[in-house]
Amino acid sequence: MSREGYTGFTRGEARTSTARALHFASFGPLGSIARLPWSIILLIVGVGLTGVAMLFSVGWDPVAQAPSPDEANLWRDQITRLGVGFVLMICLALLPLGIWARFAWPAYAVVIVLLVMVDFFGVMGGGAARWLKVGPIILQPSEPAKLAVTMALASYYQRMMPTNGQSPPLLVHGGALLIILVPAALVFKQPNLSTALALAASGAMVIFFAGIAMRWVAAAIGVGLLSVPAIYSFVLEPYQRERVDTLIAGITGEATNGLGESYQIEQAKIAIGAGGFSGRGYLQGIQSQQEYVPEQQTDFILTIIAEEFGFIGAVGLLAVFAFLFVWSFRVAARNKSWFGRLATIGATSTIAFFAIFNSGMVLGLLPVLGMPLPLISYGGTALITVMACFGLILSAHLHQDEKMSSRGLF
Amino acid sequence: MARKNSPEADFDRRLLLALGAGGVVFATLVGRLSQLQFFEAEHYRKLADENHIRLVLAPPQRGQILDRFGRPLASQRQAGRVSVVPERLDDPEATLLQLSKFIDLPESRIKRVLEEIQTNRMRRASFVPVTVVQELSYEEFARLRVRAVEMDGVDVQMASTRSYPRGRDFAHVLGYVARASADDLTRLAEGRSPDELKTFEELFRHPDIRVGRQGMERFAEDWLRGRPGRRRVVTNAHGRPMQELEQDPTNAAVAGKDLFVTIDAELQRVAIERFEGESGAAVLMDVASGDVLAMVSTPAFDPNAFVNGISGKDYAELRDNPMAPLYPRAHGGVYPPGSTFKMVVATAALEAGVVKTSDTVRCGGSYRFGNRTWHCWKKGGHGTMNMHDAIKHSCDVYFYEIARRTGVRKIAEVSHKFGFGETFVLGMTGGRSGLVPDPDWKLKARGEPWFEGETLNFGIGQGQLGVTPLQLALMTARIAATGAPLKPKLIGYGPPSDEDKMLDAPLDPAIMEIQKAGMYGVSSEPGGTAYRSGDLGLGGPRLAGKTGTAQVRRISAEERAKGIRGGAAIARELRDHALFVAYAPTDNPRYAVSVIVEHGEGGSRTAAPVGRDILAAAIRMDSGRTPVYARRADAVTPSTDGKPDGDPV
Structure with missing residues (x-):
């Protein structure tokens, strides 16, 4: 496997030449569209459509045996957003990595400014200031922040990566940490714990893949574990502590009162468990459809999937996600530039973080935080963000051989 | 060139590491899913069923109350009702305002409805x-x-x-139902x-x-209520019924049992009308069966006003009305019986053997005892009186004398x-209960x-003695039946009223005949x-009676001197x-009646015509003919209702 001068994938190199030939053979974006990995895109859209179908089920009125008029907007809204997201994803996929890299820092700067503005002029909603109102437009800067931070980090490492084949010095990683922590702290302050965690987690993944020494990784994990009790007692709000308590009680099998904080997770477990191996069948999820599970259309949508399609359906969905992440990692591995690799890692980590955290929380393994299930949960901003992340990954796939100067970006 | 340690090589290694970690995460999630959906699926399926299948209460129909001939006195009526469902209202106030254009809806009611809507919303029960x-x-x-x-x-x-189709006629007998209060619940619990x-x-x-709050509605609550059933329905998380499931027939609501009273509602009506707005009471009984055929207390209130909650203002009006319409005079009103009590004193005297019917007492209009003078109602006196004449003329002096001879204890004993x-x-x-003093x-x-x-006052039914019109009717019935035992009854078919014993203390028929003869003489x-009221106007049958006047206050010597006795x-x-x-x-007594006209002054002038007409x-x-429930009452187990006897809930 050892090759002179370059470490990469042999098959990747082979494919690169084919792709380049194709690139020259066909001009402009039409050619690029043809070279997009359509089976993967189909899979992404398929997961999105599954979400639409599940929202249809949420809005089903089991008495009337018809869609409930009050909840019909759920799936209609979602399919519109899916359409918008699809177009955005394809457009972003066609952007060469050079363009992505060029806009990395401006995007990062804009996001930071917006986040600071949210702090001052933010619109309150649900106990937190997350939105900016500019005329009729309502912005939630923490969503583009996920993509912007990933791009900025990738761009930073592209520039800072030593040319002598060594890993970057620790100081470089310190700078990366700063790039992450500034927006993460601003988001945390809103407060929006789940997004702050997502930023930190995907950022940490990028630093990890940029080659930080393993002893620092081990040290970080050690410090993290040691600070868990301190975070529990000093950082978490009382309601968050209660959620953690509920979680521990749920895992250890301790009886909860099924009320308050534990009600949602208790009902979610009942819905999932009642689904059994093969599920109750589409539109037959009594537990979910009779509104026993709060937030079943957003964060807890996995419950209705597990109830109506059972173990087979839930594992199937997780497997599709797993496949998409493995495929994205392979895209990262094949990319020739550090920007392409690390941006892919960051985008993948963001989506994976939500997928894992959401399923873990719905299954009662992680505390309840506002985490949507990517591509499936009802909600526009999250869906668009995830589709944009996939757009970046697809672009890295399409432009895997794009040469990028380490210094030429500024 | 240290290729092995280059960041690129490192990247690939770390990728594998991350994939491995991802694999562990994936395995954990799948493991948890299999735990929930495979190993514990049964348990959660059961929990889910418990969650959404609910047994919703199906209210029973309350039993009717009917008179002896099956006329409804209290029944369930279908009435139009308007309600609002909070969750379907955008602007409750506007909706109520709109409603008030079509129906009578006072401001205060709107306020209360809005409050209730708010409460339901807070309880997440907007449906x-x-x-x-x-x-x-x-x-x-x-x-x-x-x-x-x-x-x-x-x-x-x-x-x-x-609904009480006969309104006021049965207000004091039946009472009324009302929305259950906390007190009602405690009582029934x-x-x-x-x-x-x-x-x-x-x-x-x-x-x-509703719960029986007063009267027979309250007494027979368990009999009338019935047993609620259960409907199996699928409900959503907020308890809203979503879907009816197949019903279990053994779980259906059981209607309450009907109850028959012994009263003849038409006779009751005639009796009430006869009072012509005067306040008073009348009780008419069947001498042989003890059935109460009429039980009147006027004025009365409309029990229909209580069913859906009476307003504080309306209730205050009833409560403060000087005519006391809430007061159940027939069985709860205590009055001095006056001269109507003289048969009891005569009976006591004869039982004690202190007087013979032929013994006479001279009445000169007053009676001297100790250093005080007791007056007869007739100023000039009645002259020489034997027992028959003394009852007929209601001579007070005669009864002062025999009461004194008999003694208070004997009179009290016979009263009981x-x-x-x-x-x-x-x-x-x-x-x-009233009061029999001793x-x-x-x-x-x-x-x-x-x-x-005081014994002298007792002898003419005054003083501390207090009786109810119901007790007077029972006394009259026992005399009329020549001392035969009597079981007073108001419930013809319904829950047993064990408190009421049979009146079977022995009364000498010979003595009773003497009383009857005296009463015959009166009329x-x-x-x-x-005498003027003796003829019933039916071309033959006559009544035998006794008048009485109950003093509301002492007559002063000055008034007596002036001849002022009332008016x-x-x-x-x-x-x-x-x-x-x-x-x-008179020859074959069937009915006994007692009448009191409050502040009516003269028994013979105002009360006697009312009693005669009733x-x-x-x-x-x-009225005393065989009631419609006779067949049911004979059959001890009311199997016609298809349910066992006893507590229906």
């Missing part, structure tokens, strides 16, 4: 309808039925309501299991369900034999010894105090009560 108007008039109902279609969240439907209690609380929260001093529940509430009672209650002079011999000279509430007891027909009506209408 629970809030009643706006319980009972719509027919016009309102018709109008709203057309309009409500356009108004979102407004429901107009027929609902079951308790006594001696019940926690499970039953939960059902009870649920039942009494139901908008169609007739049922005085006893409470007769008869399936009602508010019954009172030396022991006085010592206990007043701390004073008995004065013999059928010239000079009798009720326009004194205020109404100070005037004497007029009493009359009688039975008819007796005549009872004979004319044959």
Whole structure:
């Protein structure tokens, strides 16, 4: 496997030449569209459509045996957003990595400014200031922040990566940490714990893949574990502590009162468990459809999937996600530039973080935080963000051989 | 070149590491799913069923109360009801305002409905309808039925309501039902299991369900209520019924049992009308069976006003009305019996053997005892009186004398034999015992010894003695039946009223015949105090009776000197009560009646004609004929209702 001068994938190199030939053979974006990995895109859209179908089920009125008029907007809204997201994803996929890299820092700067503005002029909603109102437009800067931070980090490492084949010095990683922590702290302050965690987690993944020494990784994990009790007692709000308590009680099998904080997770477990191996069948999820599970259309949508399609359906969905992440990692591995690799890692980590955290929380393994299930949960901003992340990954796939100067970006 | 340690090589290694970690995460999630959906699926399926299948209460239909001939006195009536469903209202205030254009909806009611809507919303029970108007008039109902279609969240439907078709006529006998209060629940909860209690609380929260608050409705609550059933429905998380499931027939609601009273509602009506607005009471009994055929207390109130909650203002009006319409005079009103009590004194004297019927007493208009003078009602006196004449003329002096000879203890003993001093529940509430005084009672209650002079007052039915019209009717019935035992009854078919014993203290028939003869004299011999009322106007049968006048206050010597005994000279509430007891027909007594006209002054003038007309009506209408429930009452187990006897809940 050892090759002179370059470490990469042999098959990747082979494919690169084919792709380049194709690139020259066909001009402009039409050619690029043809070279997009359509089976993967189909899979992404398929997961999105599954979400639409599940929202249809949420809005089903089991008495009337018809869609409930009050909840019909759920799936209609979602399919519109899916359409918008699809177009955005394809457009972003066609952007060469050079363009992505060029806009990395401006995007990062804009996001930071917006986040600071949210702090001052933010619109309150649900106990937190997350939105900016500019005329009729309502912005939630923490969503583009996920993509912007990933791009900025990738761009930073592209520039800072030593040319002598060594890993970057620790100081470089310190700078990366700063790039992450500034927006993460601003988001945390809103407060929006789940997004702050997502930023930190995907950022940490990028630093990890940029080659930080393993002893620092081990040290970080050690410090993290040691600070868990301190975070529990000093950082978490009382309601968050209660959620953690509920979680521990749920895992250890301790009886909860099924009320308050534990009600949602208790009902979610009942819905999932009642689904059994093969599920109750589409539109037959009594537990979910009779509104026993709060937030079943957003964060807890996995419950209705597990109830109506059972173990087979839930594992199937997780497997599709797993496949998409493995495929994205392979895209990262094949990319020739550090920007392409690390941006892919960051985008993948963001989506994976939500997928894992959401399923873990719905299954009662992680505390309840506002985490949507990517591509499936009802909600526009999250869906668009995830589709944009996939757009970046697809672009890295399409432009895997794009040469990028380490210094030429500024 | 250290290729092996280059960041690129490192990247690939770390990728594998991350994939490995991802694999562990994936395996954990799948493991958890298999735990929930495979190994513990059964458990969660059961929990899910418990979650959404709920047994919703199905209210029972309350039993009717009917008179002896099956005429409904209390029944369930379908009435138009308008309610709003909070969750379907955008602007409750606007909707209510709109409603008030079509129906009578006072400001205060709107305020209360808005409060209830708010409460339901806070309880996350916005789907629970809030009643706006319980009972719509027919016009309102018709109008709203057309309009409500356009108004979102407004429901107009027929609902079951308790109704008293004869209104005031039976107010004091039947009482009324009302929405259950916390007190009602506590009262009904006594001696019940926690499970039953939960059902009870649920039942009494139901908008169609009322609890017997007063009278027979309260006494026979368990008999009338029926047993709530359960409907299996799928409910959503907020308890809203979503879907009916197959019903278990053994879990259906069981309607309450019907109850028959012994009263003849038509006779009751005639009797009430006969009072012509005067306040008073009348009780008419069947001498042989003990059935109460009429039980009148006027004025009365309309029990229909209580069913859906009476307003504080209306209730205050009833409570503060000087005519006291809430007061159940027939069984809860205590009056001095006056001269109607003289048969009891005569009986006591004959039993004690201190007097023979032929013994005479001279009445000179007054009686001297100790250093005080007792007066006869007739100023000039009656002359020489034997027992028959003394009853016929109601001579007070004769009864002063024989009461003194008999002694207070013997009179009290015989009074108790007739049922005085006893409470007769008869399936009602508010019954009172009255008071039969004796030396022991006085010592206990007043701390004073008995004065013999009081015995003289006792002898003419005055003083501390207090009786109810019901007791007077029982006394008359026992005399009419020549001392035969008597079981007073008001519930013809219904729950047993064990408190009421049979009146079977032995009364010498020979002595009773003497009393009957005296009463015959009162109404059928010239000079009798009720001679004018003796003829029933039926071309033959006559009544035998006794008049009475109950003093409301002492007559002062000055007034006596001036000859003032009543009339326009004194205020109404100070005037004497007029009493009359009688039975008819004289040769073969069937009915006994007691009448009191409050402040009616003269028994013979005001009470006797009322008693006569009620007796005549009872004979004319044959009120005592076999009741419709006779067949049911004979069959001890009322299997016709298809349910076991006893507590229906």
